[in-house]
Every structure is written in structure tokens, then in C-alpha cells.
Amino acid sequence: MKRTFSERLAILSDAAKYDASCASSGTEKRTSKGGKGLGSTESSGICHAHTPDGRCISLLKILMTNFCIYDCAYCINRISSGVERARFSVEDIVWLTLEFYRRNYIEGLFLSSGIIRSSDYTMEELVRVARVLRLEHGFRGYIHLKTIPDASPDLLAEAGLYADRLSINVELPTEKGLSLYAPEKNAAGIRGAMGHIRGRMEAAAEKAPSGRRPPRFAPGGQSTQMIVGADEATDHDILSSSATLYTGYRLRRVYYSAFSPIPDASARLPVIRPPLLREHRLYQADWLFRFYGFGFQEITESRPGGMLDLDMDPKLSWALDHRALFPVDINRADRETLLRIPGIGPRSVAALLAARKHRTVRLEDLERLKISIRKVRPFITTPDWRPTRLADRTDLRALFAPAPAQLSLL
Amino acid sequence: MTRLHVVTLPADASFQTWRDHARELLRNDTPASFVEWRVRSAQDDLFAEESVLPAVAEGCQRTVRRGCVKLLQRILCHSSPDRFSLAYRVLWRAGRAPGLIRDAADPDIAAANHMARQVRHDVHHMKSYVRFSEKQVAGSVSGSQARHFVSWFEPEHHILEIVAPFFAGRFADMNWLILTPKGSVAWDGAEAVVTREPCARETLEDETGHLWHTYYRSVFNPARVKMNAMRSGMPRKFWKNLPETGLIPEMLAEAARRGAG
Numbered sequence: 108m109k110r111t112f113s114e115r116l117a118i119l120s121d122a123a124k125y126d127a128s129c130a131s132s133g134t135e136k137r138t139s140k141g142g143k144g145l146g147s148t149e150s151s152g153i154c155h156a157h158t159p160d161g162r163c164i165s166l167l168k169i170l171m172t173n174f175c176i177y178d179c180a181y182c183i184n185r186i187s188s189g190v191e192r193a194r195f196s197v198e199d200i201v202w203l204t205l206e207f208y209r210r211n212y213i214e215g216l217f218l219s220s221g222i223i224r225s226s227d228y229t230m231e232e233l234v235r236v237a238r239v240l241r242l243e244h245g246f247r248g249y250i251h252l253k254t255i256p257d258a259s260p261d262l263l264a265e266a267g268l269y270a271d272r273l274s275i276n277v278e279l280p281t282e283k284g285l286s287l288y289a290p291e292k293n294a295a296g297i298r299g300a301m302g303h304i305r306g307r308m309e310a311a312a313e314k315a316p317s318g319r320r321p322p323r324f325a326p327g328g329q330s331t332q333m334i335v336g337a338d339e340a341t342d343h344d345i346l347s348s349s350a351t352l353y354t355g356y357r358l359r360r361v362y363y364s365a366f367s368p369i370p371d372a373s374a375r376l377p378v379i380r381p382p383l384l385r386e387h388r389l390y391q392a393d394w395l396f397r398f399y400g401f402g403f404q405e406i407t408e409s410r411p412g413g414m415l416d417l418d419m420d421p422k423l424s425w426a427l428d429h430r431a432l433f434p435v436d437i438n439r440a441d442r443e444t445l446l447r448i449p450g451i452g453p454r455s456v457a458a459l460l461a462a463r464k465h466r467t468v469r470l471e472d473l474e475r476l477k478i479s480i481r482k483v484r485p486f487i488t489t490p491d492w493r494p495t496r497l498a499d500r501t502d503l504r505a506l507f508a509p510a511p512a513q514l515s516l517l
Numbered sequence: 518m519t520r521l522h523v524v525t526l527p528a529d530a531s532f533q534t535w536r537d538h539a540r541e542l543l544r545n546d547t548p549a550s551f552v553e554w555r556v557r558s559a560q561d562d563l564f565a566e567e568s569v570l571p572a573v574a575e576g577c578q579r580t581v582r583r584g585c586v587k588l589l590q591r592i593l594c595h596s597s598p599d600r601f602s603l604a605y606r607v608l609w610r611a612g613r614a615p616g617l618i619r620d621a622a623d624p625d626i627a628a629a630n631h632m633a634r635q636v637r638h639d640v641h642h643m644k645s646y647v648r649f650s651e652k653q654v655a656g657s658v659s660g661s662q663a664r665h666f667v668s669w670f671e672p673e674h675h676i677l678e679i680v681a682p683f684f685a686g687r688f689a690d691m692n693w694l695i696l697t698p699k700g701s702v703a704w705d706g707a708e709a710v711v712t713r714e715p716c717a718r719e720t721l722e723d724e725t726g727h728l729w730h731t732y733y734r735s736v737f738n739p740a741r742v743k744m745n746a747m748r749s750g751m752p753r754k755f756w757k758n759l760p761e762t763g764l765i766p767e768m769l770a771e772a773a774r775r776g777a778g
Contacts, residue, residue, distance in 0.1 A: 113731050120735040138686030147687040153645050154750060158737040159765055159772070161746025168736060206725050207732075209666065209691060210649045367740035381741050458621040465620040475627035 110193060116203070118193040122173035122184050123219060125369070126276075127332055127362040129154075131165045131214035131249040134271040134327035144245025146208060146215070148271070152249070155212055166217040166251060167207050171195055171232055175221030179289040180373040181278070181337050181366065184221045189371045197235050204240060208248055215249030215271075216240070222255060230258035230266070237269035251327070256292065256300045263300075267307055267324035272359070275300050276332045277352070280345040284338035288375070301356045304329050308357070328359030335389060336382040337366040343413030346392055350403040353396070363389040388415040395422055398453050399446045419507055423449040426486060427504055433486045434494050438468055450482030522547055525555040526601060529675055529699070529713050532593040539605050549609040554601035585611045585618050591633040594675045603628055639674045644683055646670065646755050647695055650721035663706055666693040669718050669758060677702050681709040726760065733761040739772035 110118075131152030138147040154163035172194035173184040183190055195203075204216045218236055222229050233252050240246040252270040254263065266273060275297055279285045282294040304325070311324035331352060333345060340348075345363070352358045365381035392415060395401035399422070406421050407413055409428045416424040426433065426449045435448055437459060445456045458476045462468055470492045473480050485494050524538050542552060589604050607629050611617045620626055649666035666688070677695075681702045684695065688704065695702045696716035703710045756762040 113728060116728060116731050117735045120732050124736045124738050139689040140686045141689070143690065145688065145690050147683075149644075149683075153641070155645050156733060156759065156761060157747045157750040158733065159744055159747050159768055160738045160741045161743030161750075162738075163750055164733070164736065167732070203728070207729065209664070209688065210651075210723070210725060210729070211647050211668075211688075212729050365741065367738060383741055383743070461619040462622040465616065466622060468622060472622035475622050475624065477621075 112199070115193040115195060115199075116169070118191050119169045119171075119173060119195060122170045122190070122221075123168045123217075125183065125364065125367070126168065126217070126219060126253075127162070127364045128251070128274065128330055128360065129163055129165045129168060129217065130272075130330070130360065131251075132327070133359055134249065137247045139245070139247050142245070144247055145205065146246050146248035148214075148247070148249055153214055155214070164212075165214045166249060167204055167213045167215070168217040169195070169200070169203075169219075171197075171200065171218060171220040171229075171236070172223055173221050174223050176224075177222055177289070177291045179278070179292065180375045181288055181334055181369075183369040183371070185373070187373070188369075197232060197239060200236050201239050201244065204248075205244060205246065208246075213248075215246075215251070217251040217253075219253035220255075226255045226257045227259055227262060230255045230262045234262055234266050234269070237266065241269045249327070254300060254304070256296050260303065263303065264307065264322070264324070267304070267311070268322055270325050270327075272327035272330060273304055273325045274330045274332070275304075277348070278332070278334055279338055280333050280335075280340040280348045281338065284340060288337065298356070301329065301331070301352075301358070305356050329356070330360040330362065331358055332362040332364055334366050335363050335386050336379065337376060341413035342385070342389060342392070342410070342415045343407040345389060346396075346403040346407055349393060350396070361393060363393070384417050385415070388417060388421060392421045400443055401425075420449075422447075423507060427507070434488045435486060437487050437489060438463060448483055448486050450479050450486075520551070522552045523555060524552060524601070525557050528556050528558070528598070530593075530601070531675075532590050535593055535601055535604065536589075539608055542605065543608070543612070549602070549606040552602070552605060554605065556598040556601075581608060581611045582615060582618070588618055588629055588633055591636050592629050594636045594679060595632040596674045597632065600632060603632070636674050636676060636679075639672055640676050640679050642755065643670060643672055643676060643680050646759060647684070648759070649688075649691075649693060650723035650726070652721055663690060663692045666691055667719055667721060668693070668695045669720065670695055670697050671758065672697055672699055675699060675713075677711045677713075681711050685709040730761050730764060734764055734768060737768055737772075739768070739775050742769065742772055744769075 131148070132150070134148050136148060136150060139145050152165050154165050156164040158164065170184070172192070173190065174192050174194065175182075175184045175186055178185045178187050200216070200218065207213045208215070216236070218233055220229050220233055237250050237252060240250065250270045251272040251274065252266050254266065254273050254275045256275055277294070277297055278289055278292065285292060285294050307324045308328065311321050314320060333348065335345065349361045352361050363386050365383050365386035366379070367381035368379065392403070392406045395406060396403050406425060407415065410416065415421050426447065432447070435444055437445065442456055442460065445451060445459060446453065451459070455476055455478045459468065459478075462472065462476060466472070467490060470480060470489050473483065484492065488494070522542065526534060526538070585607070589608060592600050592604055603625065606625055607618070610625065617623065618626055621630055647668045647670045649668045652665040652667050654665045677697065677700050684693065684702065685704055689706070691704070692706065693704050696719055698715050700711060700713040701716050751759070
């Protein structure tokens with residue numbers, strides 16, 4: 108019996124939820140004002156709903172089909188999995204995207220797919236959705252396309268013409284993990300495609316000497332995702348891999364997805380609860396690298412076993428390992444040093460530097476600068492505050508670590 | 518001796534109304550501490566006069582920086598009755614110390630930044646949580662093909678003028694109407710019209726809403742329940758106008774069942 112539209116939507120969105128990204132940010136600014144068409148983009152994305160798993164809904168995130176010829180162990184849609192299968196036509200996806208968009212449910216579409224027939228055939232169908240949305244319906248909202256690694260360069264070029272963002276998942280942080288769990292995928296192929304995309308993006312940003320603009324190519328950049336906790340990679344492995352992705356391939360974002368046991372899981376995988384706290388700590392470390400001037404090496408070098416501390420955030424943990432650098436005089440320290448103080452972020456640093464031009468900052472001023480006195484007090488000095496005892500205490504770590512919790516018996 | 522000036526404004530007075538009064542006060546060199554800003558409440562009798570201005574000469578001698586004007590525009594969208602006096606205090610002081618607004622540790626600037634932040638959040642929430650329902654219109658009068666959509670939203674502050682361009686730039690090929698307790702915004706394909714007349718709620722059944730609920734339920738991963746993260750992204754006060762939040766108890770029960778199994 109043919110499934111209803113709603114039933115197919117349930118299957119194809121259920122199949123897409125293991126992709127963490129839902130970002131609709133970082134692209135060029137567009138509106139549909141004054142012309143034909145529908146939609147606009149904002150410099151920072153908009154979330155239109157949040158689900159109880161704490162994730163936001165910004166884009167309509169679906170698979171074109173969850174049929175797949177590959178057998179990646181961590182994936183719910185692998186050929187050997189017993190899940191229900193469905194497929195949407197190009198017209199189905201276009202219609203749904205536009206109807207959701209008109210009701211302000213979403214910022215746009217994040218389209219991915221299982222591999223059917225061949226990589227090129229699948230990629231061609233994904234690109235067709237984007238082309239119909241852009242050219243036939245004048246859609247100016249956000250489009251994120253998942254790229255099939257070994258699809259032909261021509262298809263990739265066309266994808267970049269319509270999409271705001273492209274992504275290819277590296278899936279597992281190490282090559283060993285990938286060959287173990289995803290026998291048909293290869294790390295070199297994935298990196299090759301990422302390098303190719305980077306090249307095209309840079310070419311699109313350059314003007315020819317004649318003044319002619321090269322064709323547009325994914326102005327929102329590329330992103331990727333790594334599954335955390337399915338293989339034996341340490342946080343150090345994961346973060347080094349991210350460092351390469353950010354600096355070598357100029358990725359806009361690396362997403363970390365705590366491996367969550369999937370229905371009908373492969374017997375090769377560990378049976379565990381998703382390591383949500385570990386995922387959270389990795390994101391914090393990623394932030395330190397991107398916005399706080401930390402090197403990835405610094406964050407994990409003093410950690411036993413290359414694993415981040417689950418009890419406290421990586422910045423606090425780093426500060427406790429480098430006590431000699433504290434306390435910091437917040438009236439004299441430079442920007443880089445201020446960013447190292449636990450409890451102070453880039454925005455507070457900017458406010459602090461501006462306020463310093465007008466006054467000597469005292470402890471009571473911090474509250475107005477949106478800085479928590481409780482968090483920063485052990486690490487700073489002001490004319491009216493000096494943490495004489497805190498930094499010398501040997502039980503400093505215990506002061507910050509959470510109270511021990513009773514372990515579950517079962 | 519300088520006498521106390523009393524300025525009475527309607528509760529939803531716009532930036533322009535406030536600015537006209539502020540300019541007049543500045544022209545007379547009236548310090549902030551000598552002005553009392555009052556809000557005319559609904560209980561006031563009909564004869565309680567709004568302050569009437571003498572014709573204001575265009576162009577005031579004192580100028581403030583653009584960043585300061587932007588901040589004042591933002592805080593005058595706030596619903597707090599204290600905004601008029603705070604804004605005048607900031608204006609008065611900034612005229613004498615141009616760098617003032619960069620000092621976030623100053624109590625007046627901290628209060629102004631706080632109001633501006635709340636207004637910014639309100640604007641962001643409105644862009645996020647306005648939900649349109651399609652309204653079937655029998656026989657289009659103008660012969661236009663545009664479809665009609667209506668929304669009900671409850672903003673905390675007077676932000677309709679700020680968000681109108683966003684919706685106009687995004688839903689340009691539709692006819693839409695956003696109703697709120699603080700006024701309405703309407704778009705007919707050419708112009709966004711903002712009013713400050715309180716509106717009555719209008720609810721419409723829209724078939725596509727069911728597909729949205731299907732999507733919301735299916736994209737949720739029951740292996741990871743993080744209600745605090747959810748509530749910080751989508752505060753409780755919005756739930757009553759977001760029908761899908763009615764599905765949450767059932768989704769959590771299902772997640773607990775699967776977790777136990």
C-alpha cells in the first residue's frame with residue numbers, strides 16, 4: 108500500500124535527525140523585496156522551534172530517500188538495517204519547503220540522501236531540488252546540500268551555484284575508525300572533495316582582471332560532522348582532526364555528534380548511552396579554538412589520556428593547570444590575556460576594554476559588564492580585590508568540581 | 518532657580534514624540550534631574566492634558582553621536598515607563614561626555630544596554646515565532662494571485678516598526694497580516710502598514726500545520742533529552758502560541774519508554 112505524504116515525511120525526517128547541523132548562518136544577504144520570488148536570509152540564522160533534545164529547528168532537515176546501497180555501521184539507513192524506507196520526489200520536497208517557508212516555520216532546506224543507484228545519480232537529484240527552488244520558484248531562503256563525496260565536479264559546481272552551504276561528513280575522527288565502520292567510504296576521497304570545494308570557494312571570491320565575477324559558489328561555506336563515542340578516538344584525536352579541518356580545508360563549522368544508539372543497531376557497535384557531556388565539552392573546546400585564541404594542542408596537552416575533563420569546562424580546567432599565570436590584573440592585561448580568564452568571553456572582553464578607557468574597573472563594575480563575579484574572582488585582581496588565598500590552595504580543583512553524585516545501581 | 522518640568526506622554530509614545538520633547542528641553546538647557554517624565558494611564562481623566570509643545574525649531578545645537586541615537590531609538594521601543602527619563606538622562610550626559618555610551622560600567626549606560634538587549638531579544642523572538650496560517654479568500658477582488666496569511670503574536674515591547682521590514686523583505690509575494698495586542702503590521706505586496714491599535718486574536722486552522730507537527734515529532738531524537746537546553750532556546754512564555762509544544766509531554770513519555778526498553 109502506498110504511504111501517505113505525512114507517513115513518508117515521518118520516515119524521511121526521522122532518518123535525517125542524526126545530522127546535528129541546522130545552521131542557517133554565514134551566507135550573503137538577500138531579500139525578495141521589489142522583485143518576484145520568496146524569501147530572504149539574515150547574517151545570523153534564526154531558530155524557529157526547539158525540540159526536547161535541546162536542538163533547534165532552523166531548516167527543514169530531510170532525506171530525499173533513506174534507501175542506501177552503503178553499509179556504514181553507525182548509520183540507521185545502512186543497507187543491512189531493517190528500518191522502513193521511503194522516497195520523496197523532487198516536486199514533493201520543493202512543495203514542502205515552500206509551504207513550510209511561507210508559514211515562517213523554517214529558514215530553508217537542509218537536504219541529504221541515502222546513495223541510490225550511483226553517487227552521480229543521487230547528487231543530480233539533490234541538485235535538481237535546489238535548481239527548481241531557485242530558478243522556477245525564485246526561492247531566496249537558505250539551502251544546505253549534503254555533498255556525495257565521489258560525485259562528478261560538474262555536479263559539485265552546480266550545487267555550489269544554488270546552495271548556500273555544502274557539507275560532507277567525515278563521520279569518524281580517524282581513518283582507522285572510518286575503514287572499520289564505513290568500508291565503502293574512504294578518508295582520502297572525503298578530504299579530496301573538501302579540498303576541491305575549498306578551491307572553488309576561493310576561486311568564486313576572486314575577481315578576474317577583466318572585472319568579471321566568477322560564478323557564485325556556496326557563500327555560506329562548508330561544514331562537516333564527526334560522530335563521537337562510536338570508536339576509540341580520544342578527545343585529542345578528535346580535536347587534532349578538527350584543527351586540520353579548520354585550517355587546512357577552511358571549514359566554517361565542525362559538528363560533533365554524540366553517538367546515539369540507533370534502532371536496529373549493527374552488532375559491531377558499542378551499546379552505550381550517548382555521551383552528551385563529552386559532546387558538550389568538545390564544542391566548548393572548539394569555541395576556545397575559534398574565538399578565544401587557544402591552540403588545540405594547548406587544550407588537551409596536560410589532560411591524562413588525551414581526554415577532556417568532564418567535570419568542568421576546558422577553559423577552567425586549563426586555568427587550573429596554569430595557575431602561575433593568574434591572577435590577572437583586569438585593568439592592565441591585554442586582550443589575549445583577558446580571554447584566558449575563566450568566566451570572561453569575547454563580548455565581555457570588548458566591554459571591559461571600552462570601559463577601561465573611562466574608569467579604573469572595580470569589582471562592583473563587573474556585574475554591569477555582564478561578568479559573573481563569583482566565577483572570575485579567583486583569577487583576577489582589581490584595586491579593591493586580590494585573591495590572596497585562592498590561587499595557592501591545593502584543593503582548588505575541588506572548589507570548582509561538582510558535588511559527587513550517587514551512581515545509579517542499575 | 519530652575520523649576521521642575523513635567524512631561525506627560527502616552528504609554529506607547531514613539532521615538533519621534535519623545536525626541537521632540539527632548540529637543541525642546543535641551544534647547545532650554547534643562548538638566549535631566551529637573552524633568553519628570555510621566556506616562557498617561559488609562560485611568561487618567563479625559564482632561565488630563567498631554568504636554569503640548571511649542572513649535573520646535575529644527576536642528577538642535579547640541580549633537581550626539583550616531584551610536585547614541587541608535588541606542589536611544591532602541592530603548593524607546595521598550596515597554597518600561599522608565600525609558601523616557603533614562604533616555605533623556607543618557608542624552609543629557611552624552612552631550613557633555615561624548616564617549617559616555619562606550620562605558621558599559623556606567624549605571625545609566627548599563628541600564629540602557631539592558632533595555633536595548635531586551636528589545637533586541639524581543640525582535641529576534643518575533644522573527645522566530647511568528648507563524649502564519651493561510652486564510653482562504655473567496656474571489657480575489659483585485660484579481661491578484663497572491664495568497665493570504667494571518668498570524669497572531671504577543672511582543673513584549675513596541676517593536677512592530679523594527680520588524681516590519683524583515684517580514685516585508687521575506688514574504689514579498691504574499692498578502693500577510695500580523696495581529697498583536699500592541700498593534701498590527703499588514704503587507705499588500707507594496708507597502709508595510711504598521712498601526713498601534715490593539716488587535717483581537719484570530720486563530721485559523723491550517724492543514725499544513727499537521728505536517729509541521731509530524732516533522733517536529735520525527736526530527737526529535739529520543740536518545741537525548743535536554744529540556745533545559747530546549748527551554749533556554751524557546752522560553753516557556755512563547756509556548757501558548759506554538760501549537761507543536763502541546764506534543765512535548767507525549768514525546769517525552771515515548772522517549773522514556775524507549776529508554777527503559
